[in-house]
Amino acid sequence: MGASSSTQQNLISPEQRELESEAASTGALPILHKAFSKLTNPQTNVIPLVSLQEIFSFTYNNPTQETTSTIPECFPRLLVHLGQAVVDLFFRADKGGVTWIEFLRGYISCCGRKTVSTSLNNLYRLYALASAKAGNPSTLEFESDDADSKINGFLMPSDAFVLLWLCWVMSQSSSILGVSEGKTNLDIPDIKHLVLSAVVYCAEVGNDLNISDCSISSLEYRLPVGKFHMWALTTVPGLVQCLTQYLHDRLQKCAAVEDELGPSNLSIGEISLTEANDTYLLTCGRAWAISLTQRGKLSEEILKASFLRDGKGVLENLLYRSAIHGKGLSRFWSNIEGYHGPLLILISANSEDAHGCDGNVRRWVIGILTEQGFENRDVFYGNSGCLYSISPVFHVFSSSGKEKNFIYSHLHPAGRVYEPHPKPVGIAFGGTIGNERIFVDEDFARLTIRHHAVDKSYQPGPLVPNQGFLPLEALIAEVEVWGLAGGKAKEEQSAYKNREQLFTEQRRKVDLKTFGSWEDSPEKMMMDMVTDPNQVKRENR
Known part of the structure; x- marks a missing residue:
């Protein structure tokens, strides 16, 4: 042979x-x-x-x-x-x-x-x-x-x-x-x-x-x-x-x-995209356009996000949707916290025409692709990302390599302590604190988009047609967040939420044995102080 x-x-x-x-x-x-x-x-x-x-x-x-x-x-x-x-x-x-x-x-x-x-x-x-x-x-x-x-x-x-x-x-x-x-x-x-x-x-x-x-x-x-x-x-x-x-x-x-x-x-006419996407911002056409700007596994995950459903017909990669989970930073955070991996955020908003007083309302969609999950920090962070003008005209603005102010996500401090110079509460992308290129307020009600001159993290260009030089404020209609790290990241997020829920329940439990005796209770101590606060007590040695 x-x-x-x-x-x-x-x-x-x-x-x-x-x-x-x-x-x-x-x-x-x-x-x-x-x-x-x-x-x-x-x-x-x-x-x-x-x-x-x-x-x-x-x-x-x-x-x-x-x-x-x-x-x-x-x-x-x-x-x-x-x-x-x-x-x-x-x-x-x-x-x-x-x-x-x-x-x-x-x-x-x-x-x-x-x-x-x-x-x-x-x-x-x-x-x-x-x-x-x-x-x-x-x-x-x-x-x-x-x-x-x-x-x-x-x-x-x-x-x-x-x-x-x-x-x-x-x-x-x-x-x-x-x-x-x-x-x-x-x-x-x-x-x-x-x-x-x-x-x-x-x-x-x-x-x-x-x-x-x-x-x-x-x-x-x-x-x-x-x-x-x-x-x-x-x-x-x-x-x-x-x-x-x-x-x-x-x-x-x-x-x-x-x-x-x-x-x-x-057969052309076979998987109904209208049925697959319903009224989601991430339609199949938009997902395909975004996937064409990326390579490898991330490109595949973006396109699959608009198709994959669980047994109940819910899109598996959808982490947050304001129409379902409610608007607001707290609702947003409770759904995306613990997810470690790339995320695609889509925001639909309405703004009045800046070129006249005819009251015309413009509707548009922008997107943000991050390479990591969100963190509660009062400074910018992140390694890379992309901004997208999605509708009515598609454009992509990738990282410029000059600065790294990619993500800002800040919640109210847990203890509500006094801050002489409080940082903005909300999420932002690009620019600097106070001059963010994209800023979403705490209530997810208003969106502010500034001219690309304030931003050196992402490439320049208008996110909205005829954007102009002045800050553009718009009313938010819908927000969606899609996880792009696969099923393992979703499982890790579920495990994280289960641990946090367990810790919360443990902190809420009160050990009644500690307060079983009246002599040791805080109430008796307070009563004694009110009765005679100057009473001299013998110290037990």
């Missing part, structure tokens, strides 16, 4: 050996071996194109989304041609099918180690090819067939909508298939806040655009692909993983399934 193995190694070409080594560096070589063996025609030893296209294809029924917005007709057609576009773009057929070498080369060209810009270019190419096959050619132009070639052209806001929806479907296909198996429905999430973010960044929109009430389909702004590229890199860098994740997950599912694979049973 040793001689046979040595002979087989000698028959492998240097090209195949190099491709296998590169695939092994991504950790996907065993999966590729299994998938190729299951898809290969035994007679020709190649994968038929039809079989490979089925692996990367969708089937769908009447796509819907979180809101009542109309989904463009081109989107369902684009999904129909997604599998064919993936194969045509990355896999080259030879002798009636795809050989092992071409199968490796196709996977590496998409999922191999590449720069972020190259990965984004692959995403643009797939979108353009699928759109052309769907009968809706894009306005993107590629100078050559190379993955890192220059791209010209522009996207309309409606095109950006479809491109981002495509990224959502690809990034979540494995999770959807894992829970649905074709039996439930999936709504497309509302990502208007993401599209408006790209419009504001690329088209340099002024105050003439009514962001709150505008319709994406009616916007005529052109988004140059170069500026859109920069927006994706700076705002949602996680987009580059959507395509590679899609190919890897599809091949992994193929390698795991023992029976013959047919077209995917995924």
Whole structure:
């Protein structure tokens, strides 16, 4: 057997050996071996194109989304041609099918180690090819067939909508298939806040655009692909993983399934996002947008937070919601105390329009991502974090590295002692004491947002559209806190609360034996002092 193995190694070409080594560096070589063996025609030893296209294809029924917005007709057609576009773009057929070498080369060209810009270019190419096959050619132009070639052209806001929806479907296909198996429905999430973010960044929109009430389909702004590229890199860098994740997950599912694979049973319209989120601030679209700004386990936990429910239908990661637990710092503290891990805080507020006296009320949502739990301290603390403008326009402001005033959370002193210079009671993020960038008062009734010039901990930028330079005060409508450290952190918090409750009960108990005798009771001592405070008593020696 040793001689046979040595002979087989000698028959492998240097090209195949190099491709296998590169695939092994991504950790996907065993999966590729299994998938190729299951898809290969035994007679020709190649994968038929039809079989490979089925692996990367969708089937769908009447796509819907979180809101009542109309989904463009081109989107369902684009999904129909997604599998064919993936194969045509990355896999080259030879002798009636795809050989092992071409199968490796196709996977590496998409999922191999590449720069972020190259990965984004692959995403643009797939979108353009699928759109052309769907009968809706894009306005993107590629100078050559190379993955890192220059791209010209522009996207309309409606095109950006479809491109981002495509990224959502690809990034979540494995999770959807894992829970649905074709039996439930999936709504497309509302990502208007993401599209408006790209419009504001690329088209340099002024105050003439009514962001709150505008319709994406009616916007005529052109988004140059170069500026859109920069927006994706700076705002949602996680987009580059959507395509590679899609190919890897599809091949992994193929390698795991023992029976013959047919077209995917995924049905767009399957897990109802409106039912999953109800009226929570953390909708699926917002959770996905925030997850695109993070990496690794934290990104996964953010997205799972809006889906995971316990046996009673309550979202497991939800630690505090003012509509359920009540407003106020004490209610907030009783639900988040003892939780050690990353937290996502969402705040919905209403403010009057600062550009006129017409009484218009603006509604918006901001978010704060911390890497640790809250502590009762009268100074700022923390290691890192991010601020988010979530609705109506999405932006992220990560840590600047200049200061570390990330979190401030101060309760009233337990003993109510006199303080000559009392510190503010409430929670805050960024800035300094008295000039916080975000400050929530003790009653969770009012929110104050100051200009980013007062803050050196987070990157600059307006948290609210047309924020201005003066402090902005708003009425808080809702506050939510989501735990992102997994089930273990929640168990540790429960254990902490149980210990605190036990200590409280023990402190409340009174030892009646101590006061069982009248001679030893405090009441008799007081009575004796009142009767004759100057009475001379003999000291017992």
